[in-house]
Amino acid sequence: MARSRTCAPDSAARVGATPAQGLVVLVLLAGLALAFSRWPAAAARVGILSVALGFLACGVWRVLLVLCSGHRPPSPPRPRRWPRYTILAALHDEVAVVPQLVARLAAIDYPRDRLEGWLVLEADDLPTIQAVRDSRLPPWLGLILVPPGRPRTKPRAFNHALARVTGELLTVYDAEDAPDPAQLREAAARFAADGRGRLACLQAPLRIRSRGDRPGFLERQFAAEYAALFEVVLPALTRLGLPFPLGGTSNHFRTDVLRAVGGWDAWNVTEDADLGFRLWRRGWRLGVLSRPTWETPPATLE
Template identity: 70%
Template sequence: MRGLSSAQVAGLAVLAIGVNLDATLVGHLLSVAAAAVFTFIAFWRFLLVGLTLQPAAKPPEPERFPLYTIVAALHDEAEVVGQLVRRLAAIDYPADRLQGFLVLEADDAATIAAAEATRRPDWLAVLIAPAGEPRTKPRALNHALSQATGELLTVYDAEDAPDAGQLREAAARFASDRSGRLACLQAPLRIRARVSGTTSPFIDRQFAAEYAALFEVILPGLARLGLPFPLGGTSNHFRTGVLRQVGGWDAWNVTEDADLGFRLWCEGWRAGVITRPTWETPPGDFAHWLPQRTRWLKGYLQTWGVHTRRPWRLGWRGLFALAMTIGVTLLSAAIHAIATAWMTAAVLVAAMAGLWPQVPKFSVGVMLLGALSAWLVCAMGAKRSGLAYGPMQMMAAPAYWSLLSLAFAHAFWRLIREPFAWDKTSHRSDPLDEAAPDGLSAPHAAAPEPVS
């Protein structure tokens, strides 16, 4: 992992010199700046909600369906590989225009055996990634990219249930692009109820609302403004030639998707969104949720570090988008628990003393404005994705946001100790899919039941 750039070192040096000269003044200026930043973030969220109130017009289907490559990189997924094959077989796209790869690691004997034993459509092949380092999903995806012949390419995860018409919509959007600069489209990811396995209703519901806010409001709003954004790890659709041109995925970044969204922008390309969703299961209880969120935040730290080494490559609009997505996520996760603990302690101490809480009114106002904007984005995203998000979920949200601070601390420590280690999320098969054992007889995917 490379060290800090001269620009990053200079910024830290200025801060250190300022603290050394007058720590009180610097602390005051930082607190004022933080209040201004979080006020701006709140109004930015209100703007994104407003931008996405009207749905975008859907383009007509293309006259010619381009060859499409579907890639799913799997590791230790013997239990769900048959389920994934059934879901991919249900995609509504001309079969003679499809190429697909299940990319597996050479030493993953169980998943290889399960994939070979599953009856697959003719266009879907098993592809073994050669041995090497790092052992990450993006490295496996790059191997598949080297074998892809499709004009377009999409990525799915082991637990995904994509809408049957997703490829058709993406192909239509690419065909209708008049600018010639549209390189990627992100489908919304929606969380459905886990039928079996370890669950946590509190985490599942908050995780689903978090996804809804991101994929139903924030990313569509950024797309309408023509700004770059961090891609989701699945259900992104690319022009294959452009993906090769920018070097594919960064095999050392544990959120390779977030990094790729901004690398495309640096090369003059842009990203958009489509409406046909992909359904996923929530990670489950705290023991499964924490590694997943740790990996996300560790990868966001990596991405922030990479793209602030030479921030001028992004331009002011790209740098603004980086700050309002990656930067805001990291900053919020870092201080959620601190702010919540400060507010709770102030109220409890005052209550025990029989006094009115002595807290700065402006700071409390900023916190409430931020919470209101976050609730609104979650509520709007939940409405669009069919989730229940009412007063109980809103009251529980600060506790979930505080858990993100724990994940951030864990991510920061792991970045130092094990920067490239991949915290894999375990997946369980869905019993509702077991009615189609041969892998080819499943009907087109219907919308699974969302978390409520």
């Protein structure tokens, strides 16, 4: 079966090294082998010094990110017109979370006549399809069935749904997400305030919602990692004008730009990170939001 990849092959993720990269690696390995065979003591000193300088550079970079993350742009003004907004949420074998997801999406604070939403399911996921049909969906929220095909991935499902999207702006959520009800309004305002018209995507911060008063070890680790990435690293990279890997959820796009770059790479297991760099490679900017999406981490290793 031929791969029905939407994004252009020259911009999709590559597997393996190019011949030039392989040659560089071979030359470096040969040089190291020669140095350690001819001048072992000097080579060892240079190696230790290089590792120390590498750790120092990493430390300086982290300090720079912390300093840059302290500056946050002011809240944008309300746009003159609320653009049409599309929400996509892909589910697979997730019957139990359907009522929760529908309730959280229904709580989103955005003009209902400017809102469109789709729950995207595989056509053979009959239990989840039935659970969605048994739910009381808001009028703006519908169901899209993805026909059989390969690969069976979330980006392929989103690409299938992208053909039916009518919103000027688009965001994606996971089944377990609890987005801040005002997140769409903030994103729409930030896109409208982009005077240069080069802002293509906004990443909302992901935050951990504890299961109880005394979070466990895994919950604390997830919370620390998410805080470091979404509250420090990504805002700093935004201020520096650098690309960053998007999270797997709560990405807000200009739909026309998303289509122009070919959507998601259905054959990429980190399609979100790949898309962030492909947008930047095409000359688009990435940004961050302040309104979070809450997630519940696993409580155990099982």
